[in-house]
Amino acid sequence: MNEKIYLDNAATTYVSGEVLNEMLPCFSTIYGNASSLHNFGREAMGIVDRARDRIAKAINAKMSNEIYFTSGGTEANNWAIMGLALANRNKGNHIITTAIEHESVLASCKSLEQMGFEITYLPVDQYGLASLADLMHNIKTETILISMMSVNNEIGTIQNIKAIGKTAHEHGIIFHTDAVQAVGALKLDVQDMEIDAMTMSGHKIYGPKGIGALYIKNGIKINNLIYGGSQERNKRGGTINVPSIAGFGKAVEIATRDLAVNQQKIKTIRTYFLEQVNEKIPYVKLNGHPLQKVQGIVNLSFEMIDGESLLMLLDLDGIAVSTGSACTAGLAETSHVLQALGLGEELARGAIRFSFGKMISKEKVDFVIDKLVKSVAKLRKISPVTKTGGNKK
């Protein structure tokens, strides 16, 4: 049997033992409805309060009650975009975002366009960075919201979040950031970075799937997305998901606690992986920013190759990678992120994302490199495209 190697941690991670231990009692002994007034309910709410405190502390929120639990990053992004836009419509109808946001942001913006909002999708440079000058140039009196992701999930580029927050506030504009890929990868401080609303998710940081949170600074007006009971201070109805919240709170705490150690380890692995690729495989391009990036995401374009074919060959060897974001995988279209970088069709089609997790080792990388060298050679041999010009036949 092949050893299985998982290099798709930007799509999802396993649930860590510490997190699972935090969750287990919430399925059996601590099963009360957190909104109930009796002892069972209060005990469950105690667990939720602790998780909220842990998350607030990890991102330096002023108050724990600025953390609102959601069903994940997608809901938090939908809520932020729709809820902030609709609650502040009296001030204007213009929103600025970028061309490389997660689909949950882009699709929410599209839906707002149908409701009469005007959206500016800022372009990015060849490294995936949006320019501050460009942002300022596009601000109008009608601009009510700027939403820009902290870390891109396909290429790992980190935006200048603090400067964007400052710019937004100088113009009296609300600033939201999708920080799903930033938790555990960079130090997040919502006060210092002038963030008004921030999206987080559990399953990218060794927590459970189907849980996330939106940080909303007190005083910021936002409409509900989910209507129902009075849970989450009347802002998000639905019986509180105690086990997932317990796990998510623990996962955020651990990700923040171990940030430096994990990033150092992953940086060493990344450097080694890229050295090996450079040494052993010609015609490879690294996508993303050379400096302003998270360590765990490595996006490479293999020239003269179809990324999906490479993904499948690696899968036969037990190695899991991704061609774009998981949401678009399977579709014939190339990634909107790689398109925004200005990558040509061939380079976009030949892109593979390797995302390293905290359990990666040099031995695993050696195995991957060996298989990668062989698979790339195999595919290039049968490729209709050659380096010496145009099509082979």
Ligand SMILES: *Cc1c(COP(=O)(O)O)cnc(C)c1O
């Ligand atoms: C995964 C991801 C999301 C969506 O989070 P879910 O919890 O899976 O809904 C949003 N934004 C980014 C950048 C992501 O990587």
